[in-house]
Amino acid sequence: xxxxAALPVIALALFYAWPLVTLFARVVGPASVADTLRxxxxxxxxxxxxxxxxxxxALTLVLGFAPAYVLxxxxxxxxxxxxxxxxxxxxxxxxxxxxxxxxxLPRSWHGTAGAVIVAHVFFNIAVMVRLVGAMxxxxxxxxxxxxxxxxxxxxxxxxxxxxxxxxPALWAAASVVFLFTFTSFGVxxxxxxxxxxxxxxxxxxxxxxxxxxxxxxxxxxLQLLVLAVVIWWxxxxxxxxxxxLHGDAATxxxxxxAQRRGxxxxxxxxxxxxxxxxVVLVTRSFRLGGVWSLAAWRTLGDDEVxxxxxxxxxxxxxxxxxxxxxxxxxxxxxVLGGAAALAIGAARRHGRLLDVGLMLPxxxxxxxIGLGMLITFDRPPFxxxxxxxxxxxGHALVATPFVVRSLVPVLRSFPADQRAAAIxxxxxxxxxxxxxxxxxxxxxxxxxxxxxxxxxxxxFGATTFLTRAGTESMPIAIxxxxxxxxxxxxxxxxxxxxxxxxxxxxxxxATEAVHARRS
Numbered sequence: 001x002x003x004x005a006a007l008p009v010i011a012l013a014l015f016y017a018w019p020l021v022t023l024f025a026r027v028v029g030p031a032s033v034a035d036t037l038r039x040x041x042x043x044x045x046x047x048x049x050x051x052x053x054x055x056x057x058a059l060t061l062v063l064g065f066a067p068a069y070v071l072x073x074x075x076x077x078x079x080x081x082x083x084x085x086x087x088x089x090x091x092x093x094x095x096x097x098x099x100x101x102x103x104x105l106p107r108s109w110h111g112t113a114g115a116v117i118v119a120h121v122f123f124n125i126a127v128m129v130r131l132v133g134a135m136x137x138x139x140x141x142x143x144x145x146x147x148x149x150x151x152x153x154x155x156x157x158x159x160x161x162x163x164x165x166x167x168p169a170l171w172a173a174a175s176v177v178f179l180f181t182f183t184s185f186g187v188x189x190x191x192x193x194x195x196x197x198x199x200x201x202x203x204x205x206x207x208x209x210x211x212x213x214x215x216x217x218x219x220x221x222l223q224l225l226v227l228a229v230v231i232w233w234x235x236x237x238x239x240x241x242x243x244x245l246h247g248d249a250a251t252x253x254x255x256x257x258a259q260r261r262g263x264x265x266x267x268x269x270x271x272x273x274x275x276x277x278x279v280v281l282v283t284r285s286f287r288l289g290g291v292w293s294l295a296a297w298r299t300l301g302d303d304e305v306x307x308x309x310x311x312x313x314x315x316x317x318x319x320x321x322x323x324x325x326x327x328x329x330x331x332x333x334x335v336l337g338g339a340a341a342l343a344i345g346a347a348r349r350h351g352r353l354l355d356v357g358l359m360l361p362x363x364x365x366x367x368x369i370g371l372g373m374l375i376t377f378d379r380p381p382f383x384x385x386x387x388x389x390x391x392x393x394g395h396a397l398v399a400t401p402f403v404v405r406s407l408v409p410v411l412r413s414f415p416a417d418q419r420a421a422a423i424x425x426x427x428x429x430x431x432x433x434x435x436x437x438x439x440x441x442x443x444x445x446x447x448x449x450x451x452x453x454x455x456x457x458x459x460f461g462a463t464t465f466l467t468r469a470g471t472e473s474m475p476i477a478i479x480x481x482x483x484x485x486x487x488x489x490x491x492x493x494x495x496x497x498x499x500x501x502x503x504x505x506x507x508x509x510a511t512e513a514v515h516a517r518r519s
Contacts, residue, residue: 005343005354008336008400016361016397019372026217026375036218042202049198052113053182056120060177061170063121064128067270070263071129072136075253082267083129085274090126091508092501093458094186095475097123099482099497100277101191103284111193119187122277124177125270131176135169175234179227183365186460186475190482199223200367204464207371217375220368231363278501285494288487296491314470315496318477322457322500325473328392329399329456330449336396337403337448338441344404345411358404361397366461370394374465391466391473395456402455403448410444450511454504474500 027033036042071083089097101119102110109115139162163170185200192198197205199219207216254260288295301316337358344355361369373394377384384390460475467476474496481493 004339004346008340008343008358009354011336012357012360015373015393016364016369019369019376020364022376023217023220023368023372026214027221032214033218036215039215045197045199045202048113048196049182049200052116052120052196052198053178053184056117056124056181057174057177059117059121060124060128061174064125064132064173066266067125068128068133069136070266072133073252074259074263076263076267078267082271085271086129087126088505088508089123089274089278091454092123092504093460093475094123094184095190095458095460095478096281096497096501096504097277098187098190099478099494100281101187102482103494104277104280110191111195113192113196115191116184116188116196119191120177120181120184122274123187124180125274127173127176127180131173132166132169135166139165171234175230178230179363182230183223183227183367185365185367185464186479189460190479200365200461203367203371204461207374208464213371213375216371220365220371223365224368227363227365281494281501282498285491285498288491293491296488296495299488300492300495313472313477313480315477315481315492318472318474318496319499321471322474325392325395326453326456328389329395330452332393332396333399333403333452334445334449337400337452338407338445340400341404341407341411341441344408355404355408359401362401366394366398366459367464369397370462370465373462385466386468388471391463391471392456394462394466395459396452398459398462399452399455402451403445406444406448406451407441410441447511450507454507454511457500457504457507 067086071079071086097119101115101122105115105118182198183200184198185204188196188198188201189204192201200223203216203219203223206212206219254263285296286292286294301314340354340358344352373390374385376382377390458475459473460479463473463476467473472480478493478496478500481489481496484490484493
């Protein structure tokens with residue numbers, strides 16, 4: 001299906017590969033590299049980016065171990081609800097997570113490394129539950145039973161049986177968490193303050209505040225090189241740690257009193273830790289001056305804190321802008337992702353190259369994508385910086401892989417002889433393709449569209465570069481409101497974050513419902 005592959009290939013080349021090449025071209029000059037690397041304060045930025053990512057990753061692995069185990073190995077009432085509570089935060093926009101911890105943590109924690117790390121752990125617990133929990137769920141029970149029968153203590157069973165088997169999943173979880181925390185933008189921007197910028201935040205600051213495009217390009221390329229090394233190293237270690245499992249794995253109800261107490265404690269702590277920031281976020285949107293008030297919600301449509309004092313943004317208008325962006329980004333993602341998935345499914349072996357190419361934007365930070373598009377499309381005949389569609393197109397670059405991933409497994413599950421049978425029965429090749437494959441993709445396509453919409457609504461990094469005055473998205477509006485002095489703008493920021501959280505949660509739940517109906 002070369003014609004189907006042409007559209008996603010052109011889009012990938014034009015809006016991803018070309019901006020990256022332009023970004024690298026800005027770094028070719030040795031003077032710009034030397035000037036950037038000698039800039040005062042850069043070593044502090046690099047060091048903070050690295051050590052906060054390492055600490056966040058280590059704490060996520062440690063604190064996520066117990067919920068991953070309990071949710072993978074035990075059946076208990078409310079297990080599905082607890083699993084949702086533990087994993088949904090990962091799908092929340094980063095600006096919502098940052099706003100939630102601004103509401104939860106005392107003011108003495110604002111602008112500190114501790115606030116950034118705590119929010120990162122909250123955000124990434126889902127990675128442990130999903131990746132390590134999935135491996136733990138298929139760990140044969142006879143392995144640990146045999147070790148206990150031979151006299152091994154629970155500690156020795158953990159060290160010599162369980163951990164070696166879980167090592168590939170632990171490496172995968174560690175690499176994913178490190179990548180997310182190393183390239184963190186929204187959480188760090190809201191919670192880290194000016195004193196604790198990461199490389200991602202520094203790239204945005206240089207490009208948007210200082211006008212140092214060359215310096216931002218150098219740092220973006222440096223970040224890309226670090227991420228490439230981490231991904232290569234992680235993949236290498238996961239291959240070396242691969243373990244073959246044989247036997248039966250089964251979940252069970254907690255039997256002894258100690259098991260019941262342990263499961264109850266882990267479930268309670270996990271639920272409280274995951275729900276507390278969200279509950280406090282909503283609560284703070286109704287609090288002004290220490291009393292309950294609806295003022296923040298009533299004034300969401302205004303751009304003035306009080307007569308004569310303007311916010312410079314329209315909080316409610318940003319919601320309409322985000323929804324327009326989300327609709328456009330979803331439409332683009334569905335068209336590109338649908339065409340790509342059909343081409344990959346038809347090509348089979350040769351479709352792998354297209355599949356890998358479409359995944360590349362996921363391994364590139366949104367800030368880098370936004371910066372590349374900013375400096376590429378800034379002069380005739382491709383001066384598109386003022387074009388409204390450039391923002392949803394940037395969102396679609398990140399969202400399209402999710403549409404592809406929703407469709408490709410379904411396409412590959414179709415028996416290869418069904419289309420041939422339809423043609424044998426008299427259908428034309430086009431009609432056979434349409435009836436056998438395309439029409440059966442409605443539900444997975446709807447699920448992919450849901451993911452694309454949720455990603456677009458919460459996208460913050462690329463939007464920082466591509467948005468224009470008067471067309472701020474909700475994440476941009478929330479960031480600016482929370483950065484204003486005064487209780488009313490801050491409460492409005494919490495209210496806006498609540499709206500964004502609810503809209504995103506509704507989309508996620510609808511998407512999960514589509515998945516459940518499909519299965």
